[in-house]
Amino acid sequence: MRPSPRTARNLLTATVAAVLAVTLLPATPASARRVTVDRRFFGVHDADLTSWPQVPVGSVRLWDAGVTWRDIETSPGVYDFTKLDAQVRAANARGAEVTLVLGMTPDFYATRGEGKTSMPVSLGVWNNYVRAVVTRYSAANWGTRGIAAYQVWNEVNVTGYWTGTPYDMALLTKATWNTVKSVDPGALVLSPAFATRIREQIDGMRGITKFAFAQVNHVPAWRYTNAISLNLYPLDHYGSVVGTPEKSMQLLRKARKILGYGGMPAKKPIWNTEINYGMPTGTRGGTGADALSPARQAAYVLRTLLLNAANKVKRVDWYAYDMGYLANGKTLGNTRLSDPGDRTTPTVAGRAFALAQAWMMRGNARLVGPSRTALPCAKDGNGTYTCVITYAHGVRRVYWNPDHRVRIRVARSATYKVGVYGGRTKIDGGSRLRVNDKPVMVRSKH
Numbered sequence: 001m002r003p004s005p006r007t008a009r010n011l012l013t014a015t016v017a018a019v020l021a022v023t024l025l026p027a028t029p030a031s032a033r034r035v036t037v038d039r040r041f042f043g044v045h046d047a048d049l050t051s052w053p054q055v056p057v058g059s060v061r062l063w064d065a066g067v068t069w070r071d072i073e074t075s076p077g078v079y080d081f082t083k084l085d086a087q088v089r090a091a092n093a094r095g096a097e098v099t100l101v102l103g104m105t106p107d108f109y110a111t112r113g114e115g116k117t118s119m120p121v122s123l124g125v126w127n128n129y130v131r132a133v134v135t136r137y138s139a140a141n142w143g144t145r146g147i148a149a150y151q152v153w154n155e156v157n158v159t160g161y162w163t164g165t166p167y168d169m170a171l172l173t174k175a176t177w178n179t180v181k182s183v184d185p186g187a188l189v190l191s192p193a194f195a196t197r198i199r200e201q202i203d204g205m206r207g208i209t210k211f212a213f214a215q216v217n218h219v220p221a222w223r224y225t226n227a228i229s230l231n232l233y234p235l236d237h238y239g240s241v242v243g244t245p246e247k248s249m250q251l252l253r254k255a256r257k258i259l260g261y262g263g264m265p266a267k268k269p270i271w272n273t274e275i276n277y278g279m280p281t282g283t284r285g286g287t288g289a290d291a292l293s294p295a296r297q298a299a300y301v302l303r304t305l306l307l308n309a310a311n312k313v314k315r316v317d318w319y320a321y322d323m324g325y326l327a328n329g330k331t332l333g334n335t336r337l338s339d340p341g342d343r344t345t346p347t348v349a350g351r352a353f354a355l356a357q358a359w360m361m362r363g364n365a366r367l368v369g370p371s372r373t374a375l376p377c378a379k380d381g382n383g384t385y386t387c388v389i390t391y392a393h394g395v396r397r398v399y400w401n402p403d404h405r406v407r408i409r410v411a412r413s414a415t416y417k418v419g420v421y422g423g424r425t426k427i428d429g430g431s432r433l434r435v436n437d438k439p440v441m442v443r444s445k446h
Contacts, residue, residue, distance in 0.1 A: 035367040035376055037309050040097050042357055044337065045274070045320035049090035051344045053321045053337065055354040059097040061273055061317040062087060063154055069129055070106040070116055076125075079132055088137060088146045098137075098146065099190060099273075099317075102130060102176065103153040104161070112163070119164035123175050130179045138184040149188035151229060151273070152176050156192040157201045157208060166206070170214040170221035177224035191222060193229040193273050196251040197281060208255055212262025222264045227314060230255050231274035235281060236289060243277060245303040246402055249311055271315040272308055276323075276333025288330025297335045298352035298420035299400070299438040305356040306387045306398060306439070310367055310377035318353065348421065355422050359398065359441055363391035382406055384435060395446060400439040407432045413445035 039058030046053060047065050067084040074080050084100075091098045104116035109125050111118045120126050130150070137146035152173050156162040162169065169192055177189045194208050195201045203209040214221045222228060232251050234243030241247075252270070260266065277300055278289030292300070301318075308316045322343040323331045331340055337350035346354070360367070367376035368388045377387040384406050387398040399408055410417075412429040418441045419425075427433065433442065 033369045033372050033374070035309055035312060035369075036365070037360055037367075039095075039357070039361065041309065041315055041360075042305070042353065043099075043315050043317035045317060046322050047320065048322060048343070049087045051322065052090060052094060053346070053350070054344055055337070055346050055350050056357055057094065057096050057321075059099065059315060059317065060087075060091045061099045061101070061151075063101045063274075064320070067100065068104050068116075069102060070104055072133070073106050073129055076108060077128070079129075081136060088142075092144065092146060097148040099149040099151055100133070100137075100147050101151045101154050101193075102133070114163045117159070117161055117163040119168040119172075123171060126172060127175055127179050130176055131183055134180050134183040134187060138187070140184075145184065145187065147187065149190050149226075150176065150180050151190040151193065152225075153192040155195045155231060157206050157211065158195050159206065162192075162206075166210045166214040167216075169211065170216050173221045174216050174219075174224045188226040189224065190271065190273075191225040191228045193231050194255065195231050195233070196255050197233050197235050197279075202254060202258065208258050209261075212259050212264070220263055222259070222262070222268065227269040227271050228259065228264070229271050229273045232272045233275060233279055234277065236278045244402055245277075245300055245307055248275065248304065249307050252311060252313070269314045270312075271317070272313050273315070273317045274319040275304060275316060276319045276335055278334030279332060286326075286332070288326045288328055288332060289334035291330075292334045294348040295420055295438055297347065297349035298355075300335045301337075301349045301352040302356050302398070302420060302439045303385075303400060303402070305353075305360065306367075306377055307385075309360060310375050310387065312375070321350070351422060352420055355418075355420075359389060359396055359418075363393055365389050365391040365396070384408065395444050396441050397444065398439050398441045399433070399435045400437055401435050402437050405434065405436045408435055409433070410442050411444040411446070414442050415444065417442045 041058060043059035043061060044053060044057050045061055045063060065087060072079050072084060088098055105118050105120050107115055109120040111121050135141060139145045154161050156169050180187050180189050201207050232248045234247040234251060236243055280287055305316060318337060321337045323336055323340060325331060325340045335349050336347055337353055339345050339347055368390050369376045370378045377385055379385050383403050384399060384401040389396040410431055410433050414427055414429045416424050416426050420438045
């Protein structure tokens with residue numbers, strides 16, 4: 001059984017005091033000159049995997065897909081895997097690795113009258129559920145590993161998803177690790193997801209700061225995970241400034257710093273498990289995002305994927321490929337990978353999702369930093385980003401400036417350029433190129 005709220009608060013307070021008594025340096029990305037990605041980096045959400053996206057997809061995170069704990073365990077000890085089986089088969093058939101979010105609490109296991117967002121009545125009922133799921137989709141039972149990663153919960157620093165304490169979630173994280181690893185040692189355990197959009201989610205009473213210090217028997221909860229999950233949505237606006245992919249990377253740096261103060265090492269893998277743009281919060285939350293032009297949507301996709309890879313994020317799950325319309329005709333995010341009326345045909349942004357894979361993976365590609373200690377996708381004094389990608393037949397350089405129109409000089413061996421629409425145009429080596437907020441890739445021999 002879980003401890004009382006008073007005990008949990010006392011333990012958490014003691015833990016924070018103990019950690020603060022020790023001088024800890026914040027975690028920052030380890031120095032690296034080269035970064036490679038594999039197809040699993042390119043992930044999506046999709047509520048109905050029977051209508052598979054018509055672009056390459058390397059991984060799928062099952063959330064908002066009707067397969068939470070309360071959807072599967074229909075009464076105590078009774079599990080309905082029908083929908084989850086279909087989704088896992090669809091992903092497996094296309095070689096996409098599956099991550100399943102394990103929460104949320106069925107009403108018959110809820111405590112404190114808080115329903116699906118509450119701590120379950122005991123760790124025993126949680127362990128039984130986790131064991132049933134992992135056993136079903138293990139290689140021993142499924143033939144191959146059907147589900148590759150199990151995520152403890154979604155957005156535990158948002159009360160709409162979790163009303164327990166940080167210590168409660170630390171207990172669930174440890175219990176998940178022990179159960180998953182006892183049944184299928186090769187499966188991954190992904191930390192509960194943390195939202196990063198507003199200050200309250202970072203350092204409020206239930207923010208990332210509190211979870212960074214949560215421990216069970218003096219062991220930090222992050223040790224019971226293979227990777228840390230961040231949902232790196234920026235706000236639609238910060239005052240008059242639009243939330244962009246570059247702002248999302250500022251959120252990443254802030255979260256890494258906080259987790260480092262909690263003792264998490266810089267080498268701990270981070271997954272960006274939800275990303276999109278233009279989502280309002282507060283009183284406008286859920287009302288839908290203002291539209292962006294197709295070209296800017298494609299630009300956001302390319303900039304997001306390049307910057308996440310450059311900053312050593314191991315996976316990016318776009319929310320969502322098949323995003324439908326809200327009642328007011330808008331979609332929740334403004335960067336849509338498919339036509340909401342069709343749900344499988346790629347938009348310009350969806351085709352950019354495939355274009356990014358061609359740039360970042362084809363020909364044994366590697367993103368290269370400007371020095372031995374600098375990460376790729378460096379920004380110069382004018383705010384222009386340059387992502388250098390070496391590959392078997394030459395070099396791809398991707399340029400953009402999110403704020404200004406500038407001119408850059410291309411390499412003398414440059415042969416052609418490719419814009420956000422994917423069209424190829426010949427260029428003269430050593431010529432000057434106009435650059436704006438929409439990335440352009442220039443191919444050269446060296």
